[in-house]
Amino acid sequence: MSDWIREKLHADYGQSLRISEMLYDSETEHQRLKVFQNGTFGRVLTLDDVVQTTEGDNFVYHEMLTHVPILAHGAARHVCIIGGGDGGMAREVLRHQSVENVTMVEIDGGVVEFSKQYLPTLSQGAFDDPRLNLVIADGADFIRTTEGGFDVIIVDSTDPIGPGEVLFSDTFYGHAKRALTPGGIIVTQNGVPFMQGDELTNTMRAFQALFADASCYLATVPTYAGGPMAFGWGTDGDARQTPLATLKDRFTASGLTPDYYTPEVHQAAFALPGYVLKLMP
Numbered sequence: 001m002s003d004w005i006r007e008k009l010h011a012d013y014g015q016s017l018r019i020s021e022m023l024y025d026s027e028t029e030h031q032r033l034k035v036f037q038n039g040t041f042g043r044v045l046t047l048d049d050v051v052q053t054t055e056g057d058n059f060v061y062h063e064m065l066t067h068v069p070i071l072a073h074g075a076a077r078h079v080c081i082i083g084g085g086d087g088g089m090a091r092e093v094l095r096h097q098s099v100e101n102v103t104m105v106e107i108d109g110g111v112v113e114f115s116k117q118y119l120p121t122l123s124q125g126a127f128d129d130p131r132l133n134l135v136i137a138d139g140a141d142f143i144r145t146t147e148g149g150f151d152v153i154i155v156d157s158t159d160p161i162g163p164g165e166v167l168f169s170d171t172f173y174g175h176a177k178r179a180l181t182p183g184g185i186i187v188t189q190n191g192v193p194f195m196q197g198d199e200l201t202n203t204m205r206a207f208q209a210l211f212a213d214a215s216c217y218l219a220t221v222p223t224y225a226g227g228p229m230a231f232g233w234g235t236d237g238d239a240r241q242t243p244l245a246t247l248k249d250r251f252t253a254s255g256l257t258p259d260y261y262t263p264e265v266h267q268a269a270f271a272l273p274g275y276v277l278k279l280m281p
């Protein structure tokens with residue numbers, strides 16, 4: 001198994017990916033970072049041996065955490081990304097010409113520099129876009145002290161261990177709400193509920209206390225194994241009820257040509273199976 005990486009995802013479950021070529025393996029100030037080539041997924045980025053993103057399937061995750069809140073909002077001009085060091089989230093947000101500026105707050109400058117060099121297909125030039133303001137800082141510290149004014153906040157974090165843990169706290173969510181404009185939307189990566197049910201339950205409990213509309217939606221990302229992934233959704237507005245015809249009009253006007261997102265998938269993603277509904281507090 002020397003040419004495979006073994007990702008121990010959960011107490012009793014993991015996955016292996018073949019390494020056709022190890023391209024980078026080093027410690028940053030915050031975490032161990034690797035990039036390797038895999039026959040199915042192309043280049044794969046791991047932090048502390050947990051898959052973060054791959055060239056092959058990142059489109060599902062990045063499209064669903066950007067186009068869903070931005071097109072549901074309908075007039076998002078100021079967007080904040082917390083985490084997102086590989087640049088894939090910024091890439092998808094910046095596809096929206098209506099977005100005037102993106103503040104991306106990543107704790108680990110090493111991930112950004114390294115992704116520019118080894119994963120250029122992730123960011124596709126997003127780091128050079130004049131609308132992007134990159135801040136190297138802890139996202140929780142930033143959101144606590146910022147004036148805010150964000151129409152959409154996207155939490156593109158690692159799982160709630162290590163530096164990412166604070167981004168799942170009630171305190172962080174409270175500060176994030178304060179940083180939203182009226183009707184603003186926060187979306188979060190909440191892991192795979194079949195495996196990490198508590199993660200979703202905890203975020204939903206916090207969101208229910210904070211927002212008039214607290215829910216989650218799903219998408220299947222092949223390398224986040226164990227079933228569909230959940231994305232938290234919180235807002236005081238009614239963007240989740242945006243009619244399909246309106247989503248279609250906004251989608252057409254956006255000129256987007258995504259590989260996963262469609263207005264129909266957008267609406268259907270909020271339909272939750274029983275085992276996920278049971279995780280909602």
Ligand code: SAM
Binds near residue numbers: 053086105140156
């Ligand atoms: N989608 C991936 C997943 O679910 O496995 C995660 C994507 S990766 C871009 C997450 C990023 O969050 C990493 O670059 C990491 O450095 C960053 N991060 C972790 N904790 C953070 C914090 N407290 N503030 C800002 N960024 C953080």
